[in-house]
Amino acid sequence: MNLETMRYKDIQIAEVWEDIRHYRPLVYQLTNMVAANFQANISLAAGASPLMSINAEEASFLASRADSILINTGTPSDESIRSIKEILPVIRKEKKPLVLDPVGYGASPLRISLVEEILRSEAVTTVKGNRGEMGLLGGEEGTVQGVDGYNCKDLEKALSNIVSSYGVVAVATGKEDSVAIPVPPSCFFLVLGGGSPLLPAITASGCAVGSLIAACSAVTADYGLAAITALVAVSLASEKAAGRENVYGPGTFGNVFIDEVSSLVKSDFYGYEERLNRKEEWRE
Ligand SMILES: Nc1ncnc2c1ncn2[C@@H]1O[C@H](COP(=O)(O)OP(=O)(O)O)[C@@H](O)[C@H]1O
Numbered sequence: 001m002n003l004e005t006m007r008y009k010d011i012q013i014a015e016v017w018e019d020i021r022h023y024r025p026l027v028y029q030l031t032n033m034v035a036a037n038f039q040a041n042i043s044l045a046a047g048a049s050p051l052m053s054i055n056a057e058e059a060s061f062l063a064s065r066a067d068s069i070l071i072n073t074g075t076p077s078d079e080s081i082r083s084i085k086e087i088l089p090v091i092r093k094e095k096k097p098l099v100l101d102p103v104g105y106g107a108s109p110l111r112i113s114l115v116e117e118i119l120r121s122e123a124v125t126t127v128k129g130n131r132g133e134m135g136l137l138g139g140e141e142g143t144v145q146g147v148d149g150y151n152c153k154d155l156e157k158a159l160s161n162i163v164s165s166y167g168v169v170a171v172a173t174g175k176e177d178s179v180a181i182p183v184p185p186s187c188f189f190l191v192l193g194g195g196s197p198l199l200p201a202i203t204a205s206g207c208a209v210g211s212l213i214a215a216c217s218a219v220t221a222d223y224g225l226a227a228i229t230a231l232v233a234v235s236l237a238s239e240k241a242a243g244r245e246n247v248y249g250p251g252t253f254g255n256v257f258i259d260e261v262s263s264l265v266k267s268d269f270y271g272y273e274e275r276l277n278r279k280e281e282w283r284e
């Protein structure tokens with residue numbers, strides 16, 4: 001495969017977004033109690049059908065029925081951990097898309113062992129965290145305080161390490177979003193700009209990115225393309241929301257952001273290449 005055949009085009013991204021509305025995929029989200037409502041609203045705004053539950057009695061059943069699954073470790077409980085352990089073999093066997101958001105990786109020993117166990121199950125297709133979480137996960141000394149992550153030594157190296165260890169798409173969010181996509185024996189790497197500083201000012205914006213990656217992963221088997229589509233959608237909607245005159249700060253921004261996600265149309269995605277802060281490139 002050469003660079004030209006691999007490069008993502010804005011039309012592909014626009015079509016993934018349109019397909020969510022068309023197919024209305026069921027996205028089962030085993031997530032945290034802080035962000036769940038916002039994630040469900042963002043999923044609906046994108047056109048997906050969200051189902052949020054941590055109940056272990058129904059976990060395997062729901063994983064089998066869903067078009068894609070999100071595991072978010074924001075508020076781990078005995079029940080949610082039991083559910084996670086139930087669904088991993090089901091997802092692996094049925095080859096469903098599984099997005100892992102390792103919220104608070106590094107904040108406690110429990111979260112570290114839980115996230116690593118999930119990744120070792122070989123059921124995960126994409127892992128998405130902030131720079132601190134992804135830096136730590138990739139062995140590059142990420143700085144994490146609770147669920148916030150600030151930086152790490154070498155983010156590209158961290159993402160490459162995650163890709164080569166687990167064979168997943170690896171995404172690190174922040175002022176710039178970095179994406180590493182496994183294309184054995186290499187890795188495809190790109191950095192996206194844009195977005196709004198109001199995003200990190202509200203809780204659950206990173207969790208919402210995870211929900212949208214899961215929604216996109218339900219309608220394309222190219223999980224790198226799915227991640228890019230979700231990231232571009234969040235950037236576009238946040239830029240539009242931040243520019244509205246009825247947005248005065250984080251509170252009003254959160255609601256208008258949901259409105260803007262629901263208003264995104266195919267043509268909004270044209271010009272994707274201009275969002276690339278560092279062009280797509282191959283890495284060994
Ligand atoms: N300074 C910033 N400027 C623009 N967008 C940002 C900024 N910081 C974070 N974002 C965006 O906010 C969303 C959440 O990212 P982040 O804050 O890193 O996640 P988390 O909430 O998991 O810590 C992502 O879409 C990211 O691109």
Ligand SMILES: Cc1ncsc1CCOP(=O)(O)O
Nearest residue numbers: 032034074203204205206207
């Ligand atoms: C504040 C908080 N505490 C546990 S989960 C959570 C939400 C984190 O959301 P995000 O990482 O998207 O800001």
